[in-house]
Amino acid sequence: MIEVDRLVKRFYTPQEVVAVDRVSFRCEPGQVFGLLGPNGAGKTTTLRMLVTLLTPDEGSVRLAGHDVTTDPARARAAVGYLATTTGLYGRLTPRELLRYFGRLQGVEAPDERAEALLERFDIGSFADRPCERLSTGMKQKVSIARALVHEPPILILDEPTNGLDVLVAQTLLAFIEEARDEGRCVLFSTHIMSEAERLCDRIAILHAGRILANGTLEELREQTSEHYLERIFVRFVEQSQADGR
Amino acid sequence: MSAVLAVTAKELREMIRDGNTLLYTLLFPVVFYPFIIWGVFQLALLEEGLAEAQPPRVVYEGPPDVADVVLAPPVEAVQGDELAVRRGQADAVVVAATVGGAVHVDIAHQSTLARSVRTVDTLSERLDASRGERTRQLAVEAGLEEDALDAWTLEEEDVAPKERALAHGLSLVLPAMTLMVATIAAMYPAVDVVVGEKERGTVETTLVAAAPRMALVTGKLVAVVAVVLVALLGNLLATGLCIAQGLTMVRGEAFGSFFVLTQGAVAVGLVTLTMTVLLVASVMVLVALPAKSFKEAQNLATAAVFVIGLLAMASSLPLSRLDASTAFVPVMNLGLVLREALDGRIHAGWTAAVLLESAALSGAALWAGLRIAQSEAYLFRGQVPRWLGWIARLGGAT
Numbered sequence: 126m127i128e129v130d131r132l133v134k135r136f137y138t139p140q141e142v143v144a145v146d147r148v149s150f151r152c153e154p155g156q157v158f159g160l161l162g163p164n165g166a167g168k169t170t171t172l173r174m175l176v177t178l179l180t181p182d183e184g185s186v187r188l189a190g191h192d193v194t195t196d197p198a199r200a201r202a203a204v205g206y207l208a209t210t211t212g213l214y215g216r217l218t219p220r221e222l223l224r225y226f227g228r229l230q231g232v233e234a235p236d237e238r239a240e241a242l243l244e245r246f247d248i249g250s251f252a253d254r255p256c257e258r259l260s261t262g263m264k265q266k267v268s269i270a271r272a273l274v275h276e277p278p279i280l281i282l283d284e285p286t287n288g289l290d291v292l293v294a295q296t297l298l299a300f301i302e303e304a305r306d307e308g309r310c311v312l313f314s315t316h317i318m319s320e321a322e323r324l325c326d327r328i329a330i331l332h333a334g335r336i337l338a339n340g341t342l343e344e345l346r347e348q349t350s351e352h353y354l355e356r357i358f359v360r361f362v363e364q365s366q367a368d369g370r
Numbered sequence: 371m372s373a374v375l376a377v378t379a380k381e382l383r384e385m386i387r388d389g390n391t392l393l394y395t396l397l398f399p400v401v402f403y404p405f406i407i408w409g410v411f412q413l414a415l416l417e418e419g420l421a422e423a424q425p426p427r428v429v430y431e432g433p434p435d436v437a438d439v440v441l442a443p444p445v446e447a448v449q450g451d452e453l454a455v456r457r458g459q460a461d462a463v464v465v466a467a468t469v470g471g472a473v474h475v476d477i478a479h480q481s482t483l484a485r486s487v488r489t490v491d492t493l494s495e496r497l498d499a500s501r502g503e504r505t506r507q508l509a510v511e512a513g514l515e516e517d518a519l520d521a522w523t524l525e526e527e528d529v530a531p532k533e534r535a536l537a538h539g540l541s542l543v544l545p546a547m548t549l550m551v552a553t554i555a556a557m558y559p560a561v562d563v564v565v566g567e568k569e570r571g572t573v574e575t576t577l578v579a580a581a582p583r584m585a586l587v588t589g590k591l592v593a594v595v596a597v598v599l600v601a602l603l604g605n606l607l608a609t610g611l612c613i614a615q616g617l618t619m620v621r622g623e624a625f626g627s628f629f630v631l632t633q634g635a636v637a638v639g640l641v642t643l644t645m646t647v648l649l650v651a652s653v654m655v656l657v658a659l660p661a662k663s664f665k666e667a668q669n670l671a672t673a674a675v676f677v678i679g680l681l682a683m684a685s686s687l688p689l690s691r692l693d694a695s696t697a698f699v700p701v702m703n704l705g706l707v708l709r710e711a712l713d714g715r716i717h718a719g720w721t722a723a724v725l726l727e728s729a730a731l732s733g734a735a736l737w738a739g740l741r742i743a744q745s746e747a748y749l750f751r752g753q754v755p756r757w758l759g760w761i762a763r764l765g766g767a768t
Contacts, residue, residue, distance in 0.1 A: 176578045179746055202580035210571040216387040217380065228376035229579040255387075271575070 126189060127152040127175065127279060127312055133183035134170050144170045146334040147184070152312050152327070154278065157305050159325035160314040161358065167334040168314035169209070172283050175312070176206050189278050202230065205272035207282040211264040215257030219248050219267040222256060223274055230275035242270040262293040269300050280304050282313035286320060298324060318354040328354070330361050337361040373581035377589020378596070381563050385597055394558040399551050399601045404608035411616030417484070418620075426489035429454060432466025436473055439500045440464050440493060452478050461489035533630040536617070537712050542686055545708035548606065548643070549682035549701060553650045553675050555601040556594055560654030561667040563590040569664060573749060583743045587655070591736060594651040602647060635711040638721060642707045645728045649704070650678060652735035659742040685709060692720045700731055 127150075134145040145167045152158035160168050173179040175186050177197040186193040189203035214222055223242055227235025243252050246266045251259060256267065272280060282301070286294040301324055304311050315321055321328055322342060329339040338345055338361050346352060349360040385391040425444040429451065430437055441447050454460040455478055463478040475497060479486040502520075509519045517523055530538070567573040576586065614625040621628065631639075657674045661667035678701050685705025690696060692706040703724040710716060742748050 178574060178577060178749060198580055198582060201578055204578065206575060206578040208571075208574040210574075212570070212572040212575045214380070214384060214572055215570060216384045221380075221383065225376060225380045226579060229373055229576070229581040231373075231580055268575075275580070 126154060126187075126310055127158070128187040129171075129175070129184070130186075131184040132171065132174060132181050132186060134167075134174060134179060135182050144334050145174070148331070148334075148336050149184075150327075150329050150336065150339055152310050154310045155305055155308045156326045157301060157311045157313070157324050159321040159328045160312065160331055161316070161318070161321050161325075161328050161354075162314070162331035163316055166316075166331045168316075168331055169283055170334075171331070172281055172312070172314055176204055176281055177201055202275065203277055203279050205275070205277040205280045207268060207272050207280070207285050209283050209287055211261075211268040213256040213259075213264055213267055213271075216255055218253045218255055219243065219259075219263075219270070220252040222267065223270055226271050226274045232275050235274075238274060242274060246270045261289060262296065265289060265293050265297060269297065278309055280309050280311045280313075282311070284314055284316070286315070286317065318358065322354045330358055332362050332365060335365075337365050373585035374589045374592065377581075377586055378592040381590055381593030382596060385559055385562070385593065388562065391559055391562060391597070395555050395597055396601050396604070399555050400604035400608055403551065403605060404612045407609055408612040408616060411612070411619065414616075415619060421485075421488055424485060426462070426485070426492055427460045428489065428493070429460050429463040430466075432464070432475070433468060433473070436466040436475065439496050440466070442496070445489075445492070455480050455486065458483060461486045462493060464493065533626075533628055534714060536629045537631065537714065540613075541709040541712035542688070544712060545705040546682040546686040548602065548708060549646060549650075549685070549705050550679055551605050552598055552602050552643075552646050553654075553678045553682075555605075556598045556647070556651045556654045557668075557671045557675060559594045559597050560651060561658045561661075561664060561671055563593060564655055564658040565661050565664050565667040568662060568749075577749070584740055587659075587736065587740050587743050591651060591655050591739075594655060595647050598647045598651055599644065602643060606643075631712070632714060634716055635714060638711040638716055639708060641725065642704055642711070642721075645725050645732075646704045646708075648732045649701070649728045649735075652732040652739070653678070656735045656739045656742075659739050659748065681705075692717055692724070697723050698727055700728070704728060 129151070130149050132145055132148040133143070136142045136144050148167070148171055150158065160171065162168050170179065174181050175188065175193065177193050177200060181194065186200075188200040191200040191203060193200040213219075214225075217225065220239055220243060223239035224235050227238050232238050243249050246269065248263070248266055248270060251263055256264065259267065272282075280301075285297050285301075289297065298320060301311055301313065305324075305326075313324075325342065327339065327341055328345060330337045330345075338348065338357075340348070342354065345354075345357050349357045351357045351360055385395070425446045427446050427448045428440060429448055430440050432440075448454070448460050450460050450463070452463050455463055458480075461479065461483070465476045465478075467474050467476075477490055477493060479490045481487060505519050506516045509516055528535075567576060577583065614629070617628070618625050653674055654671055657670040658667040661670055681699065681701035682705050684690060684699070684702045686709075690702070690706060690709075692703065692710050696706055697703050697720045707721050707724050
């Protein structure tokens with residue numbers, strides 16, 4: 126489970142910018158939670174605080190019961206993370222990469238686990254080819270397998286379909302559905318409304334660092350009297366601007 | 371510990387598959403640098419051969435008895451004047467004249483031409499020998515002892531063991547060279563393992579792994595140390611072989627007859643080399659950590675190479691000694707330990723102090739590197755620390 130409570134992050138560049146402003150939400154096991162917002166809304170900053178890459182200035186985050194500030198190692202062990210880039214080691218093969226991350230994650234039998242993932246994601250045919258020579262789709266498969274190498278109960282994905290072609294993106298969306306069906310808690314950020322509509326059990330609309338709305342798609346429709354998520358999103362942003370927030 | 375080994379193994383695997391690392395870290399120190407030394411010996415032999423094949427060409431003017439000395443074979447007499455020497459058509463002009471019973475010899479040569487300098491050396495040697503012979507002859511003719519007319523006689527005797535002479539010569543050059551090779555060899559892999567993660571976009575997913583950042587930084591450092599140690603030992607072995615082969619050719623006698631290293635010197639040398647590699651690798655990893663690109667890291671590392679190079683060269687100064695004033699000067703002290711070990715003088719106390727200090731500095735560099743790796747700035751440069759932001763706003767920044 127992911128529990129985020131009044132999370133705040135400020136940057137100094139050197140002027141103070143509040144990138145994330147009192148953000149709170151929860152994501153339960155077997156649920157897909159979408160963080161929806163335009164570029165610069167604070168999605169990536171929020172996710173980076175969740176995975177301990179950034180330290181919150183205020184508020185708290187608990188992943189599978191572990192506080193990211195006081196117990197970051199255990200919190201990280203509970204998370205599989207997919208960043209905006211696949212971030213694979215180009216000179217390693219997928220097999221070597223999965224074994225390596227298995228060891229980093231403290232998996233008991235990393236070699237066996239790697240073989241199981243190679244089979245599950247149909248990577249066998251290119252398992253011994255350097256990652257730098259793989260296609261985008263192949264890389265994405267390896268990246269997903271890496272995120273699952275330690276069988277984490279939580280998956281956090283930062284704009285996972287960014288830059289992918291339609292077919293590869295579909296594979297990834299199918300993987301998210303599969304992860305939900307396996308009982309994992311999935312949090313992903315996106316600015317693509319159709320993805321959120323298709324996948325999310327709950328959606329939080331993030332704008333200028335603040336959550337404007339949080340609920341199921343039906344709840345958001347009821348609140349705005351709009352059917353399409355794109356319209357719903359615009360309504361919340363307009364209302365926020367009208368309120369001067 | 372298993373995470374450290376996993377990171378080390380992965381980094382070594384990546385390095386071995388990277389052409390640049392192989393070239394700059396392994397191929398250059400192990401093959402290219404020793405090849406240069408081998409080339410120098412070959413050039414020296416070639417020059418010696420050329421000197422033998424090219425007899426000195428001398429323009430002579432003066433009494434015939436001096437001519438017998440000056441123009442004795444293999445010197446070749448040629449016609450001309452000083453202009454011929456300037457033009458390289460002759461190697462020296464010798465003008466001898468008898469003034470009040472003594473012979474005054476004037477030699478004109480061109481110091482910018484090696485052949486001319488060699489000719490002057492040959493002529494000076496001959497004339498000195500002839501003068502000594504003439505002086506002794508005059509003394510005998512005057513009914514005196516043979517060396518009675520010499521103001522003094524001088525005989526030099528080198529009591530240093532013959533087999534220590536080369537080791538002493540190398541002790542003035544090799545330590546500083548070794549420190550520089552280690553530093554240059556550490557530069558590329560350190561930059562690659564640290565900044566490569568950022569440039570290739572792998573750092574985020576790696577830092578999110580459960581392994582502690584201490585394990586990630588230490589694993590990278592161990593990989594750099596391992597590869598540089600291999601490069602350095604390979605370099606020393608190849609350089610040693612080249613020097614041995616070259617000197618054997620030049621001197622015409624077995625290398626072992628003029629070069630001996632004690633077991634103690636070898637042991638101290640190996641420990642000191644390992645510590646040297648640990649220190650320079652730690653420094654290189656540390657300077658690469660804050661950089662956000664290869665270019666920036668290379669700039670920082672080049673500055674570090676410059677500083678280490680100066681300290682290394684200081685250990686080669688003729689009067690430098692390992693004592694209280696130098697034992698705690700980083701890098702220089704390692705060079706001095708190597709120098710004194712080569713020279714057959716090992717001061718156990720100072721050596722221990724140097725090794726301890728270097729270990730402490732390496733630990734400090736690792737600790738500082740870990741602090742950087744744990745900071746947000748390591749990943750997301752462009753932000754500034756909060757306190758700096760406050761100061762900037764006080765100064766009117768918006």
